[in-house]
Amino acid sequence: MNLARRKVLQLIGLLGAPTAFLLVFFFGPLLIMLVYSFLTPGIYGGVDWVFSHLNYGRILGWADTRYEKFDPVFLSIFLRSLRLAALTVVTSLLVSYPAAFWISRMSPGRRDFAIFLVTLPFFVSLIVRLFAWVLILRPTGFLNQGLMGTGLTSEPIEFLYTDFAVVLGMTYVFIPFMFLPLYGSIEKLDMAQLEASADLGATRIQTFRKVILPATLPGIIGGSIITFIPALGNFIVPSVLGGAKVLMIGNLIEQQFLSARNWPFGSALAMMVMTAVLVLLVVQLRLARRGGA
Amino acid sequence: MxxxxxxxxxxxxxxxxxxxxxxxxxxxxxxxxxxxxxxxxxxxxxxxxxxxxxxxxxxxxxxxxxxxxxxxxxxxxxxxxxxxxxxxxxxxxxxxxxxxxxxxxxxxxxxxxxxxxxxxxxxxxxxxxxxxxxxxxxxxxxxxxxxxxxxxxxxxxxxxxxxxxxxxxxxxxxxxxxxxxxxxxxxxxxxxxxxxxxxxxxxxxxxxxxxxxxxxxxxxxxxxxxxxxxxxxxxxADFLGESNLLPVTLGGTTATLADGQTFATPHPAGRATLLLRPEALGFALPDGPALSFTGRIAETYYSGKDHQITLQTPAHGSIRAVIRAGGQSPEIGADLTLHAPAIGLHLIDEVAG
The missing domain is CATH 3.40.50.300 (P-loop containing nucleotide triphosphate hydrolases)
Incomplete structure (x- = not known):
């Protein structure tokens, strides 16, 4: 058997199983969704095999005039999801960056413990943790009681069921996603480079802009992407902390599939999310290539 | 400046x-x-x-x-x-x-x-x-x-x-x-x-x-x-290069080694240490040596351009010397007498130990 052939067989042996798995259980369903998103919803759920572009029309600006006028509500929910996900990325970055810096300078033993603490929330059910936030944020919750107890406010403030609560909750949930890639690139940062920069005349701010930021950019981009993607499609946090007021696209998709039983419309919404994510990944690849060159 | x-x-x-x-x-x-x-x-x-x-x-x-x-x-x-x-x-x-x-x-x-x-x-x-x-x-x-x-x-x-x-x-x-x-x-x-x-x-x-x-x-x-x-x-003296450090007793105009050899020095009386670099030691000198050391060769290394010798002497313990190669090769166990010129001697006002 020649070498090239053996290499091919080796590759098939190593990658065959995961490829087959992804084809059947990931790519297959995705294809079904793509097809469904161009079909007509059945009256009692399911689909009728009639081509329709109106699922996308309802979102983007044209509707089936027999039943409804175009309402930009879906588009605004989509835009709100983009905005809240972006805000989540920014806040988790602001929290994680200094923390990662601080932890990376600890002694090895404490460092490992600190990283363990960062991942600790994963050990508790997400629902439980989010309901804990409800207890904190609700009008009679700890936060409002504290504020009123210290006399800072006289009336309870509406924290729950606001954008604020959703971004707070998602930041809380996704901080480990942001932290770990950030930590990876910050930990590799050579402290001697910071001294070299100061030695060559740079102030702390200049050193941050010219040395620290570029050197940790891969971590920032990586962390932002893997925070943004699940935040965009998230439906658990907005349904617990956002209620009916702060609906995100994830909630909408969930409703279309589970309550409204309008699978084609739900599929179209899901495709929109996927498009946004793909666009983002392309941008990231471009950035990464430019940074790596 | x-x-x-x-x-x-x-x-x-x-x-x-x-x-x-x-x-x-x-x-x-x-x-x-x-x-x-x-x-x-x-x-x-x-x-x-x-x-x-x-x-x-x-x-x-x-x-x-x-x-x-x-x-x-x-x-x-x-x-x-x-x-x-x-x-x-x-x-x-x-x-x-x-x-x-x-x-x-x-x-x-x-x-x-x-x-x-x-x-x-x-x-x-x-x-x-x-x-x-x-x-x-x-x-x-x-x-x-x-x-x-x-x-x-x-x-x-x-x-x-x-x-x-x-x-x-x-x-x-x-x-x-x-x-x-x-x-x-x-x-x-x-x-x-x-x-x-x-x-x-x-x-x-x-x-x-x-x-x-x-x-x-x-x-x-x-x-x-x-x-x-x-x-x-x-x-x-010890940190820089190889050195032989030998205690001496000073007596006004002369210094005396442990084996009784003396050499002239303007140092005042007291105790001091003689620094003798290994390369200062050699075979017979034309002007006559200031000091001589006789002993048995305990170790010898050949490095191409010279021999590094450790000489075991009864009065001073081991003395290291570097002898330019080319002549007779020193052999372990043989007796050898090495000489140092007056210019190779340097006194340090400190006593080891």
Missing amino acids: PAHLEVVAARKAFRTPEGGVMTALDGISVKLASAEFVTLLGPSGCGKTTLLRCISGFETLDSGDIVIDGSAVTQMPAHRRPVNTVFQRYALFNHMSVARNVGYALEIAGKDKREIRTRVGEMLDLVGLAGLGKRSVSQLSGGQQQRVALARALAGKPKLLLLDEPLSALDKNLRQKMQQELKAIQRELGIGFVFVTHDQEEALTMSDRIAVLAHGRIQQIDAPSVLYQRPANLFT
């Missing part, structure tokens, strides 16, 4: 993780003339790197002063000091090209692009890396990275260049080549170099003066030949 760099009574102590206090600099004072190449030499932990870091501004002194060109910089933060450093592991910015690394100080200083490009070109020429400006730092060999680090530190025209064991990561041949180049560059630029190393050969080759440090103090600062031939104390 006015002092270019002056360190005055510098003190610095660190708290150790175990809770103790480690005195890194115990009252160091040193003056450097401009365009002088001074090496800080000493075993690890002697304070030489701490002194360098205090000069560059990465550490602050507990007390004392650092003066550069007449102005005190003791309280000045690192980025404002007119000194640049070549770091031990180079600390190059690996997300930047070679040219941007070299031009970093100028970029920070806000110089215009054309000026930066010209200066970077000059610097790359100076260190022999012309044409490599566009390369990424990671594409360079260790020796080339070393040169980039040097060019980067020199680009901003510092008044003083600090070098923290810059050659320790290079292999021996490259290191020797870089030693000569560094010395040549220093002469060409005419600025002061403060060079830290624990490699005595390196220090002897390159320096105008060497400061030998131990226990946070300067043991001696002198030209390499003075330091080697006329060390001021036992530490320097």
